[in-house]
Amino acid sequence: MPTEQIDTLVVGAGQAGVALSEHLTRSGVSHIVLEKDRIAERWRTGRWDSLAANGPAWHDRFPNMEFPVTGPDGFAPKDEVATYFETYAQRFNAPIRCGVAVTRVTRLSGRAGFLVETSAGLMEAQRVVAATGPFQRPVIPALIPEREGLQQLHSSAYYNPAQLADGAVLVVGSGSSGVQIAEEIALAGRRVYLSVGPHDRPPRSYRGRDFVWWLGVLGKWDAAPKARGTEHVTIAVSGARGGETIDFRNLAAKGITLVGRTEACTDGVLRFASDLAATIARGDANYLTLLDEADAYVARNGLDLPEQPDARRFLPDPDCVRDPLRQLDLAAAEVGTVIWATGYALDFSWLQVDAFDEAGLPMHQRGVAPERGIYFLGLPWLSGRGSSFIWGVWQDARHIAEHIVIQRSYLDYQPQVARDLLVTDSLPGKTT
Structure with a gap:
């Protein structure tokens, strides 16, 4: 079977892949999106x-389509979000192939492009966009040894309380x-313990x-990308039950x-840092x-927005903060489940090109890698703070699509044939 030739290959059909496919389609760039699942x-x-x-539905969406069920100020449930992207892709007939996993990408030798090995066979692509996002490999710290009677799972494997083992539950991650x-x-x-680490805590x-x-009018979405390796910021905010401010x-x-x-953890006894009160105070x-900056913005611009003094009133610190537990015997506390809400690690082992630093992190400028023809999309802080949000991914995708169009125009350029000297000499005003 001959190897399929592709101009631009997009790996991943989540929000990043769908957004990029829209921009590439509009620009007339031939491409394929491969998705290992749905x-x-x-x-x-x-x-x-x-x-x-x-994020509320009026804000955290693609600009060309609203959520069909959830109102503008509501928070779309996950199934509606998934259906939203599927419907969006259908609107422009996105060339997405589901059930095809990309296993290896290497640069071709002696000619432009990349060899792409997939579960459906070989392909050759002039450009490859890694749009697999940041949620690639769940991270579970190797702290608690596996033992009978203790259920340990990552937050990505949690669905509802009914699946949990009997007993108390420890959730690690704030x-x-x-x-x-x-x-x-x-x-x-259920009895719940929550292990709290450093976090940002905005008002809902x-x-x-x-x-x-507020982040928009205060210019905080325009914040420059953070230093490499420090991009992730834990943010305690919720769209549950109509949206609510998180206060520990x-x-x-x-x-x-x-x-x-x-x-x-030693012999089934967990030890906790003594920084709980300080961590909550920093949050x-x-x-x-943010409240101070918002108030200053209102005053400076003469806005008629209602004052909200209650927003600055906190409950007293509870006993568990004033006199925190320093250790917890899991068996004595009858903890049956530990849920690790500890994030994800990147896994680009399939992308074997010169686009990573010594720590294995992607090297790029706004998603454009130093390895020509390689792009990244959907990563936190790709271009700024908004890159982790649906609308921000759409903006990042537009930039990458424009870069691809420009690069293709360079490759398509053909110099004009020099004009005949006799014709040039015969032009009006020409002297010999």
Whole structure:
């Protein structure tokens, strides 16, 4: 069978791959999108059942289509988000092939392009875009040895409280996933411990505006990419139950026992850092800083937005913060499940090209790799703070598509044949 020839190959049909396919289609660039599962599979099976988008529907979407069910100020449930991307791709007949995994990409020798090995055979592509996003390999720290009777799972494998083993539950991680999962389990009547680490804690809304609006008018979406290796910021915010501000004191009031960062485990006894109160205080400072900036913006621009003094009032620190647990005997506390909401690691082992640094991190400028013809899309802080959001991915995809169009124009360039000297000499005003 002859090797299939492709101009541009996009790997991954999540929000990044669908967005790029739209821009490439509009630009007339021939391309194929390969997806090992289904369109937006992470939204379908890599999230818990009750998850809703963390951004309101008016903001966190592609600009050319609204969510069909959830209203502008609502937070779309995960299944609607997955269907949204599938429907969006159908609108422009995106050339997506599902059920095809890319296993290896290498540069061709002596000619332009890349050899692409897939589960459906070989391909050759002039350009390859890694649009697989940041959620590639779940990270579970090697802290707690496997033992009978203790269930350990990553947040990506958590779906609902009914799947958990009997007993109390320890959730490790205080970002959006950790706090939402811990609260859901506590509301189901289970005993829950939540291990809290450093985080940003924005208000869900303030003075009648969602925090995404405040980030926009305050220019925070335009923040430059962070230093390599420090791009990820744990953000405690939630779109659950119509959207709510995360306050760890409120979680404690719902029966959740807060503990510090999980540091070590010896003979079934976990040890926690002594920084719980300081960590929560730093999150409060982050929260209050945004409120201060918002108030200053309102005053400076003469906006008629309602004041919200209650937003600055916190519950008293609970006992678990004033006198935190420093260790927890898992068996004595009858902990049956540990859920690791500890994020993901990148896995580009299939992409064997010169586009990574010594630590294995992608090298790029706004998604354009130094290895010509290689691109990255869907990574946090690819071009700025908004790169992790649906609308930000769409903007990043437009930039990459424009770069591809420009590069193709260079390759298509053919110099004009020199004009006949006699014709040139005969031009009006020409003297010899």
